[in-house]
Amino acid sequence: MDQSRVHVGNLSTIRPTVNFANRSVSLPGQQWGPRTIPDSQLLYVVSGSAVLTLGNQQIHLAAGDCVFYGSNSPHKIISSVADPSTLASIHFSWDQESPKPISPIGNILACSDNELTLPTQTYTIDVDGYGNFVLPNHFVISDLESYFNQVIREYRFEEKGYATTLRGLMMQLLVVIIRHQINGYFSSTDWRKIAPALEAIRKQPQLDWTIAELANLCGYHPVYFxxxxxxxxxxSPKRYLILERIRKAKQYLLEAESIEKVADLLGYSSIHYFSRSFKEITGYTPTEFKQLSIHL
Structure with missing residues (x-):
């Protein structure tokens, strides 16, 4: 039996359990490991950069990168000194009868640097209509943050039925990842070509970025970019800028900022224009969104 290969079952029948979920801002140069974990982990880079050593791989991580590894896979993560990372993390078990979290913290074990060269376990899962799917250790999905945030929020607040809700959210996250990989979306190479533009928009969505400015950041002709x-x-870059502004707007509105201040922070010339843009994307006016958020 191949000990380096783990088959978790069929996607339609597994019962994943979220054991731990967190979002953290790392210190410059902060390090986790070398270590092994008792379950599996998905780690998403919200911003900044880090380096993951996993088996014979050294993976340079930037915003939008996601990594996966399971138990008995020695690894080490080092956050950048110059650009510390914000990380969203989920520890989970693939198939458990109970959805109640079992914290992995007491069973995370230190290992030596020499063990980092050991082979990484490969995880496979049967997907109806596709066959045997191999979950990659590293992949890029631009819009994964919101899925992580839902899991983290549910885990933190522990509202009634939270364990069952976590199971449903984890299934949703796994399906999103599997679909993206099967359909071949967002190769790492293409993502890195436009990473400087994405980071610029993320950090300064209030600026009225032109195509030429964004293309120049990436070193490409505007048409090719x-x-x-x-x-x-x-x-398109312009559409992405609008979506990023609205994403930030929702965050500011949830933080109880006034509509006028949010419009100003995000570079809108008028509240009317901001409100129209916000409703086009979300289906709600900023006022309606603020009122709804009170009850969420």
Whole structure:
């Protein structure tokens, strides 16, 4: 029997359990490991950069990167000194009868640097209509943050029925990842070509970025830049800028900022224009969104 290969079952019948979920801002140069964990982990880079050593791989991580590894896979993560990372993390078991979390903290074990060269376990899962799917250790999905945030929120607040809800959210997250990989979305190479533009928009969505400015950040002609941006993200750079502004707007509104201040922070010339743009994307006016958030 191949001990380096783990088959977790069929996607339609597994019962994943979220054991731990957190979002953290790392210190410059902060290190986790070398270590092994008792379950499996998905780690998503929200911002900044880090380096993951896993088996014979050294993976340089940036915003939008996601990594996966299971138990008995020695690894080490080091956050960048110059650009510390914000990380969203989920520890989970693939198939457990009970959805109640079992914290992995007491069973995370230190290992030596020499053990980092050991082979990494490969995880496979049967997907109806596709066959045996191999979960990659490293992949890029631009819009994964919201799925992680849902899991983290549910885990933190422990509202009634939270364990069952976590199971449903974890299934949703796994399906999103599997679909993206099967359909071949967002290769790492294409993502890195436009990474400087994505980071600029993320850090300063209030600026009225032109295609030429964003293309220049990536070192490409505007026409070519626009083509690879749309192929990779699914939106034009201008549309992506609008979506990023609205994403930030929702965050500011949830933090109880006034509508006028949010419009100003995000570079809108008028509240009317901001409100129209917000409703087009979300289906709600900023006022309606603020009122709904009180009851969430």
């Amino acid at each position: 626009t083509e690879i941006f749309k192929e990779t993200i699914g939106y």
